[in-house]
Amino acid sequence: MKLREKHRHLVFWLAILGIVVLCPLRSHAYAGPGAGFAVLSSFWTLFVALLYSVYAFFVWPFRQLLRLLKKRKAYGNAQIKRAVILGFDGMDPELTERFIAEGRLPNLAKLRDQGSFRKLRTTYPAISPVAWSTFMTGVNPGKHNIYDFLARDLSNYLPYLSSAEIKGPKRSLKIGKYTVPLGGARIKGMRKGTPFWHWLGEAGIFCSVIRVPVTFPPEKFPGVLLSGMCVPDLKGSQGTFCLCTTRATGDKFREGGVRVPVERDGSVFCSYVPGPEDPLKPGSGDELRVDFEIRPDKTGTQARFTVDSQTFPLKVGAYSEWIPVKFKAGMGFGAHGICRFYLKELAPEVEVYVTPVNIDPGQPDLPISHPVTYSIYLAKLFGPYATLGLAEDTWALNEHVLDDDAFLAQCYANHDDRERMLFDALEKTQQGLCACVFDTTDRVQHMFWRYLDEDHPAARDVPHDQHPQVIQDLYARMDALIGRVMKQIDDNTLLMIVSDHGFKSFARCVNLNAWLHQNGYLALKDGKTESGDWFEDVDWSRTRAYTMGLNGLYLNIKGREREGIIAPGADADAMKDELRRKLDGLIDSASGRVGITGVFDCDAVYAGPYVDNAPDLLVGYGDGFRASWDSVMGKVTSAIFEDNLKAWSGDHCIDPRLVPGVLFCNRKIAEEKPAIVDVAPTVLKLFGLALPGHFDGRPWTVTAPEAVR
Amino acid sequence: MASLGINLPASIVAGISVVIGLLMVVVFRYTSDQKAIHVAKDHLKAHLLALRLFQDQIPVVIRSYGRILLATGRYLRLAFMPLLFVSVPLILLLAQIDRYLGSIPFEMGHPFLVSARVAGAEAFSDATLELPAGLAATAPAVHVPAENEVVWRVVAEREGSFLVNVKTSSQASAKQVVVGSGMPRLSAMRLRGQFWKRLLYSAEPALPQNDVVQMIEVQYPSREIAFAGLEWNWIWLFFVLSLAAGFLFKSILGIEI
Numbered sequence: 029m030k031l032r033e034k035h036r037h038l039v040f041w042l043a044i045l046g047i048v049v050l051c052p053l054r055s056h057a058y059a060g061p062g063a064g065f066a067v068l069s070s071f072w073t074l075f076v077a078l079l080y081s082v083y084a085f086f087v088w089p090f091r092q093l094l095r096l097l098k099k100r101k102a103y104g105n106a107q108i109k110r111a112v113i114l115g116f117d118g119m120d121p122e123l124t125e126r127f128i129a130e131g132r133l134p135n136l137a138k139l140r141d142q143g144s145f146r147k148l149r150t151t152y153p154a155i156s157p158v159a160w161s162t163f164m165t166g167v168n169p170g171k172h173n174i175y176d177f178l179a180r181d182l183s184n185y186l187p188y189l190s191s192a193e194i195k196g197p198k199r200s201l202k203i204g205k206y207t208v209p210l211g212g213a214r215i216k217g218m219r220k221g222t223p224f225w226h227w228l229g230e231a232g233i234f235c236s237v238i239r240v241p242v243t244f245p246p247e248k249f250p251g252v253l254l255s256g257m258c259v260p261d262l263k264g265s266q267g268t269f270c271l272c273t274t275r276a277t278g279d280k281f282r283e284g285g286v287r288v289p290v291e292r293d294g295s296v297f298c299s300y301v302p303g304p305e306d307p308l309k310p311g312s313g314d315e316l317r318v319d320f321e322i323r324p325d326k327t328g329t330q331a332r333f334t335v336d337s338q339t340f341p342l343k344v345g346a347y348s349e350w351i352p353v354k355f356k357a358g359m360g361f362g363a364h365g366i367c368r369f370y371l372k373e374l375a376p377e378v379e380v381y382v383t384p385v386n387i388d389p390g391q392p393d394l395p396i397s398h399p400v401t402y403s404i405y406l407a408k409l410f411g412p413y414a415t416l417g418l419a420e421d422t423w424a425l426n427e428h429v430l431d432d433d434a435f436l437a438q439c440y441a442n443h444d445d446r447e448r449m450l451f452d453a454l455e456k457t458q459q460g461l462c463a464c465v466f467d468t469t470d471r472v473q474h475m476f477w478r479y480l481d482e483d484h485p486a487a488r489d490v491p492h493d494q495h496p497q498v499i500q501d502l503y504a505r506m507d508a509l510i511g512r513v514m515k516q517i518d519d520n521t522l523l524m525i526v527s528d529h530g531f532k533s534f535a536r537c538v539n540l541n542a543w544l545h546q547n548g549y550l551a552l553k554d555g556k557t558e559s560g561d562w563f564e565d566v567d568w569s570r571t572r573a574y575t576m577g578l579n580g581l582y583l584n585i586k587g588r589e590r591e592g593i594i595a596p597g598a599d600a601d602a603m604k605d606e607l608r609r610k611l612d613g614l615i616d617s618a619s620g621r622v623g624i625t626g627v628f629d630c631d632a633v634y635a636g637p638y639v640d641n642a643p644d645l646l647v648g649y650g651d652g653f654r655a656s657w658d659s660v661m662g663k664v665t666s667a668i669f670e671d672n673l674k675a676w677s678g679d680h681c682i683d684p685r686l687v688p689g690v691l692f693c694n695r696k697i698a699e700e701k702p703a704i705v706d707v708a709p710t711v712l713k714l715f716g717l718a719l720p721g722h723f724d725g726r727p728w729t730v731t732a733p734e735a736v737r
Numbered sequence: 738m739a740s741l742g743i744n745l746p747a748s749i750v751a752g753i754s755v756v757i758g759l760l761m762v763v764v765f766r767y768t769s770d771q772k773a774i775h776v777a778k779d780h781l782k783a784h785l786l787a788l789r790l791f792q793d794q795i796p797v798v799i800r801s802y803g804r805i806l807l808a809t810g811r812y813l814r815l816a817f818m819p820l821l822f823v824s825v826p827l828i829l830l831l832a833q834i835d836r837y838l839g840s841i842p843f844e845m846g847h848p849f850l851v852s853a854r855v856a857g858a859e860a861f862s863d864a865t866l867e868l869p870a871g872l873a874a875t876a877p878a879v880h881v882p883a884e885n886e887v888v889w890r891v892v893a894e895r896e897g898s899f900l901v902n903v904k905t906s907s908q909a910s911a912k913q914v915v916v917g918s919g920m921p922r923l924s925a926m927r928l929r930g931q932f933w934k935r936l937l938y939s940a941e942p943a944l945p946q947n948d949v950v951q952m953i954e955v956q957y958p959s960r961e962i963a964f965a966g967l968e969w970n971w972i973w974l975f976f977v978l979s980l981a982a983g984f985l986f987k988s989i990l991g992i993e994i
Contacts, residue, residue, distance in 0.1 A: 408783035
């Protein structure tokens with residue numbers, strides 16, 4: 029019966045096809061808008077491709093001639109055809125050696141044995157934006173102007189992002205209560221110096237650069253680049269997640285997130301995703317929103333989400349795909365973003381975590397790549413992807429909004445996207461430079477070091493034998509990636525694995541502002557024993573030194589700071605010496621360990637035109653210590669040392685001598701103590717280019733390869 | 738309507754185009770794999786962008802051309818099934834509309850041809866045309882043996898709907914002929930058998946199966962519709978307008994095509 033039914037269906041469809049094909053009627057020339065679209069769209073694409081190929085065909089000889097001339101210059105003295113640099117942010121040499129010894133990292137072991145493995149000296153301080161800026165420019169921070177994530181405004185002692193400044197449009201038109209922006213946002217890169225791929229590009233060597241930190245805003249050069257760390261979210265922050273909840277709790281998140289109420293309307297739950305400030309009402313604090321609905325199913329394990337006009341099902345404990353959201357401001361203004369929803373709970377309460385709203389790479393409102401079409405190309409090829417600089421939401425795990433598994437799932441989803449981009453770049457860059465930085469190593473170590481440390485305060489309630497092997501798995505995963513890359517390269521390709529710094533436990537917090545207060549260097553307003561964020565209760569007229577950010581210590585210098593009291597010159601130098609003497613070797617009485625192992629005078633550490641923007645001293649914390657969360661935010665507490673109870677349990681913002689990075693290479697490197705500042709000159713030299721005179725780094729002696737596959 | 742300055746045929750075509758444009762995109766939406774079409778289109782765009790981004794990498798450019806072709810093929814394959822769902826009812830519908838909008842009736846005093854195809858030599862030589870009052874033959878019948886067809890030239894003396902009869906020695910077969918103006922339902926031919934052809938071309942009942950006459954046909958003049966300063970065949974006007982409507986509705990409804 030079934031067969032006959034099937035047969036009948038076949039006959040029916042064949043008959044229909046027969047009519048269409050065999051009985052020509054003039055109306056057959058057009059079979060509806062569907063066909064029209066299909067034909068028009070595909071033929072339009074082909075037509076554009078054809079047109080472009082004709083154009084390319086005619087200009088190709090000229091371009092090739094130009095390229096040959098450039099290439100002769102570039103590759104004339106080149107020792108390599110291609111350089112592949114994989115950056116693993118925070119990959120630690122000691123852990124790597126340990127895991128190699130345990131047989132977990134066969135590919136890195138092969139690289140070490142047949143090529144080179146060294147500890148890579150990092151920058152002062154050992155912080156990613158600083159180290160990666162040095163990596164790309166080949167100069168010390170005094171020449172690239174990045175000293176920390178944050179810099180301070182001398183006029184008000186408040187912080188600002190050190191890498192980029194985003195301002196509203198230059199001109200606007202006031203219409204009643206609305207301000208219509210005339211033009212786009214103004215973005216100014218604060219990192220100085222020239223990335224080495226600019227030199228390569230100008231010499232005719234093609235470069236694909238993916239997610240190297242501090243490349244926002246993207247700079248123009250002959251190659252393609254996708255910006256990494258420091259790209260903001262759509263709100264302009266470095267990542268603001270959102271917890272939509274029916275729970276009536278008023279607690280604000282300490283960092284990185286907002287709580288949004290979920291309202292019940294019958295069987296439907298309604299909430300919204302907060303977006304950027306209304307561009308038509310700048311300064312009003314009015315934010316744009318995208319509403320969404322949640323319709324739980326009867327089982328209570330799944331719900332149907334409606335966001336704008338999109339609907340999708342979501343199970344409890346699962347992430348959605350990237351969902352495009354458009355924040356509409358009226359008059360045609362708005363912003364395009366993407367975010368992911370994570371359904372935490374449906375009963376008894378409803379809770380949904382929403383990632384920070386990332387700039388939509390398919391239609392970026394701010395440039396996040398060079399050329400701007402590169403981010404679009406990647407979005408079309410692989411689908412939407414995280415664009416936020418700090419895309420892995422460490423704050424959400426710190427605040428217990430995400431659990432370990434949800435955080436890891438987010439990290440590895442982003443990582444998988446990055447891998448796809450890398451392999452596409454490898455395919456597209458058969459000659460030239462392919463550089464890609466993976467942040468997963470940094471974020472996962474920050475958040476899961478507590479399971480590596482036998483007595484970490486943040487994991488004391490979990491028996492040591494039950495600690496998950498998160499970091500071990502992370503390194504094994506990176507090793508597998510390296511193995512796949514090694515299969516794609518030939519003997520003319522230089523493969524370099526670098527990390528900007530290593531990692532150590534962060535078990536104890538040091539509130540340096542508290543120490544400065546208790547030792548008479550920082551004064552509070554009368555009657556105050558502590559200060560709120562950003563020196564809220566600090567009496568600047570009696571304050572000689574203060575700290576904000578991760579490692580910088582500043583003197584309150586007369587004529588430099590708004591209310592400075594220390595005279596520059598001899599007085600300032602004396603104060604620096606005094607502070608260095610007192611802080612170096614500072615003991616944590618509770619643990620009996622050294623909390624600070626070095627204090628460095630920035631005048632001695634840095635040289636260059638931007639030294640004036642540097643802190644006065646850099647504090648090198650000891651193994652197991654770091655600046656406290658409060659101290660980083662300019663808060664003064666009563667305790668100097670305290671336990672770190674947050675999931676963020678590993679760190680590297682300590683004495684740079686304790687956290688070198690890694691350097692693996694498929695060639696022999698003669699230098700015993702290479703530094704990250706040497707990478708740029710080494711790559712330029714291997715491509716046969718002359719080194720710019722301002723470089724601080726020195727090229728390594730790299731000898732011919734033994735085939736490492 | 739014409740006296741009010743309204744171009745009725747153009748208005749009808751516009752109305753039909755908008756309705757069908759909407760219907761078709763909705764049908765397309767529910768009969769297609771929207772996500773796969775979205776991905777296929779995105780891949781097409783990506784490979785196009787690759788041509789520009791990596792223009793100096795000749796192997797990349799060549800690979801991108803290949804991928805554009807592959808992606809186009811994938812897109813056409815994905816569009817084929819919904820196309821089938823959309824095309825079949827649409828073709829039948831268009832065939833019906835074509836009877837009103839495709840042609841105009843004969844004008845009074847203007848000659849036209851009536852042709853009949855018959856089976857058998859006897860019937861071929863015997864066939865005659867019987868005309869009602871108001872229609873008159875203006876020339877003797879022309880026999881085309883190779884086609885088994887007999888052709889008469891006829892002129893209308895007044896407006897109206899007439900039945901002409903093709904007579905053979907044994908039978909008489911009628912065919913409607915319309916003379917005048919407006920948008921009456923016109924049938925260019927009357928057929929024996931040939932179900933699909935009748936469905937698409939004829940607006941009259943089938944000729945009896947035992948009839949020696951296989952087909953009677955008249956050639957109504959094509960209708961030209963004035964729109965946007967141009968003279969259009971209705972099907973091309975429908976093509977343009979329904980496409981525009983489809984684009985509009987697909988954007989409004991967020992349908993991937």
